Amino acid sequence: MGTSGGAGDARAAVSALAEGLERLAGAALWPLGDGELAEVAGLLDQVRRLADGQTVRLLGEVDSRGLPGQDGTGSPGAWLRKVSPTLRPAEAAGLGKQAQTLYRSALSPELAPTRGAPEAGALRVCQARVVTDTIEKLSPPHVPADGPEAIDADQVTTAQVMLLDDATRLPAADLAKCATAIRHHLDPSADDRLARDEKAQHRQRCLILSTEASGMTFLQGLLTKEAGAALRTAIDAWSAPQPADDGTPDPRTAGQRRHDALQRLAETTLARDEVPTSHGSHVKVIVRVTGETLAAAIAPSGPDQIKPTGLPPAELDDGTPISRQLLARLSCGAALVPVLLDDLGNPLEVGRTLRDYTARQRTALIERDRHCTWPGCTAPVSWCDAHHVDYWEHGGRTDLTRGALLCGRHHRYVHATGATARLVDGQIIWTEPGSPPESPPPDPQRWQRQYLQRLTRQWLVPRRE
Structure with a gap:
């Protein structure tokens, strides 16, 4: 791929751009008027388009020199990931594939108009990808080169011009809809090819x-x-x-x-245990936690009782630390298995799955509560958890008189604030944080000591010799 400037021109141009953006980082924005802010935003968007377009052009040069094959990366996208390791793999792969199509494929001469648009910053790379994909699918070998199903080259050229014009007004998703309409108009077998595309997409699926x-x-x-x-x-x-009853927006x-x-x-x-079993057991969320941390988490807590303890946090099975509030909230459900650790982080025992309300009990709760029981909330039952009014870990019973439906938002709020509830004439009555308590709150330190003593007896399965 040829260049019109000297060897240092490209490097100098990019350096000047980087220096300009660094100067912008040190410049105050508050003196700008509203119109000037909009103007700067537009210029920054143009910089992004130009940078992506020039990255694709650079990858075309990289591919033409065979650099991915020489250094073992194998593709322009992988080469880009090597020099820019923080770039997301999918983004790098997309830029690399676009470079190969625009600069190295058999269609490169026909794609000259599309190639020039992102280079000049007139088109986003994602929009150019829609155009190139469409032209590829309207050209051999995707369609016959001759015969009744062949597509006239002039029609393909016209389609490219139309899409490039539409791209100045449409985002990539809407441009793709126009491209599909053009394909089906020009290609009588487009539906069959669409089915083949869907099979290819099935192979590309990933998460x-x-x-x-x-x-x-x-x-x-x-x-x-x-x-x-x-x-x-x-x-x-x-x-x-989910707006509040008084009309306050969500x-x-x-x-x-x-x-x-x-x-x-x-x-x-x-x-609902609707996931496959693993070694005979339903899949559960694993939490690694010391006994002291677990005791602190499940003790009755309110905003005045959540204090630093110096204890290590609980961890999910991938090592992600979680707060005591989140640990306590997770303990309300049946999808948690605690793994108790000693002071060195070695597992002592694996706890049994925390007890949850059965399907029949949940049905009864739904019939009684009808929606989230927090005052003013009408979140439907499908959004609600069955919350233990007296946490089961505290000795509370898993029965209808000690359960209440709470939506996710208010379930988090209850655990964060220590709000309490009681059943009065078939209705759950909540006492919000700060309201006068009906009885003196328990001593959290006494509770923690009691819970820690009961952990092995109440939570843990007997050790197998």
């Missing part, structure tokens, strides 16, 4: 779950059409806003509501 440094889980993947439709339908059904963002809906899907499945 990646990785733990970030913060302990949160990053989710990324490609779902087939049917899997995506099923997941989207389920999440949409459970992610509607404070959660749309993304947060979808997150909560996905969490509810997983928790509901685990609670």
Whole structure:
């Protein structure tokens, strides 16, 4: 691939761009007017488009020199990951594939208009990918080179021009819909090819779950059409806003509501034992915890009782630390198995699964409560957990008089604040934090000592000799 400038021109241009952005990082934004902020935002978007377009051009040069084969990376995308290790694999692979199509494939001459648009920053790489994929599928060998099903080259060129024009106004998802309509108009066998594409997509399906440094889980993947439709339908059904009875809007963002809906899907499945067994047992969430930490977590707690203890945190099975509040909340369900550790982190015993309400008991709770029992909340029963009013670990009974339905948001709130409840004439009455207690609160230190003494007897299965 040829260049028109000197060997140092490209490096100098990129260095100047980086220096300009560094100067921007040190510049105050508050003096800018509203219109100037919008102008700067537009310029930054242009920089992103140009940077991605030039990255694709650079990868085309890398591929033309055979560098991925020489250093063992094998592909332009993998080569990019080697020099930019923090780049996400899917993003690097997409840029590499686009470079191969635009600069190294048999269609490269025909794709010159599409190639020039992202280079000039006039088109996003994701939009260019829609155009190149469409032109590929309208050209041999995807369609016959001759015969009644062959597509005239001039029509393919016209399709490229139309899509490039549409790309100036449409995001990639809407552009893809236009591309599909063009394909079906020009290719009489497009539906058969669509079926083959779907088979190929089935092979490409993937889901990646990785733990970030913060302990949160990053989710990324490609779902087939049917899997995506099923997941989207389920999440949409459970992610509607939940305004309060007085009309106060749901404070959660749309993304947060979808997150909560996905969490509810997983928790509901685990609670109903609808997952495959592993070595004869239903899959459960494993938590590694010392006895002292567990005792502190399950002791009655309120905002004034959650104090530093110097104890190590509990950990999920992948090593992610969790707070005592989260440990206590997890202990309400049946999907938790505690693994007690000694002071050196070695497992002492594996606890039995914490007791949960049976399906018949939950049905009775649903009939009684009808929705979340927190005052003013009408979240449907499908969003609710069966909460132990007296935690089972504290000696409470798993029966209808000691259970209450709580949606995920208020379940977290109850565990975080230590709110209490009682059953009065068939109705759950909650005492909010700060309200006068009906009796003096128990001494948390006494409770912790008692719980720790009872752990082996009440929680743990006998050791097998």
